[in-house]
Amino acid sequence: MKNDRGLGLAGLILAVAYGWQAQQLQVASAGSGAIGPGAFPTLLAIGLAISSLYFMIRPDADQPWPALKVFVQILSVFVALVVFVITLESVGFIVAAGAVIAFLAWRMGASLKPAALVGGGAAVGMFVLFNYGLELSLPAGALWGMS
Structure with a gap:
């Protein structure tokens, strides 16, 4: 409460x-x-x-706090999103989003290969949709000389 x-x-x-x-x-x-x-x-x-x-x-009745494992999982997702924001401009949207989506899929129980395929496919799809469909420019990556 x-x-x-x-x-x-x-x-x-x-x-x-x-x-x-x-x-x-x-x-x-x-x-x-x-x-x-x-x-x-x-x-x-x-x-x-x-x-x-x-x-x-209208508060709910107090619930017990989740186990430490749950907090560690939440913290890992938070760190992944912070790393995504920090690296977005240098490595580009496709690499940064692909890595974070793959990590999140892996954290939700997918094995590494399908998680990586989903991450890469989703990142490329979103990049194409935003850059060409919606004409909203996403960073391509300064490391690759494409800023």
């Missing part, structure tokens, strides 16, 4: 700070009626605030 209320309070503080920062975003040259760059972050902040208030008003 107190875990949910603590999480709700932390989320509410984050929502207020995030929403306040979203309101600071300025539009360089938009006419009247333009939604502006702060609209989506503001909606996220409102959703987080509502969810946080729900946690504070």
Whole structure:
């Protein structure tokens, strides 16, 4: 019960700070009626605030904490995502995303070869979709001279 209320309070503080920062975003040259760059972050902040208030008003009964093994698994996923963000521009999207997707598939129980195939295929597919289908440029990799 107190875990949910603590999480709700932390989320509410984050929502207020995030929403306040979203309101600071300025539009360089938009006419009247333009939604502006702060609209989506503001909606996220409102959703987080509502969810946080729900946690504070209607908390669940306290549950036992998971085993240390679960925390280690969560930490490994967090580290993989941080490494992805750090290496994205230097090694490129395909290598970074392929490696993190393969790692996550392996952590979910796939053997290494299928995990690597899924990671590589998904990364190439997303790269093609974003770069050519949606025309949103993803980094190709500075290490390969293709930044």
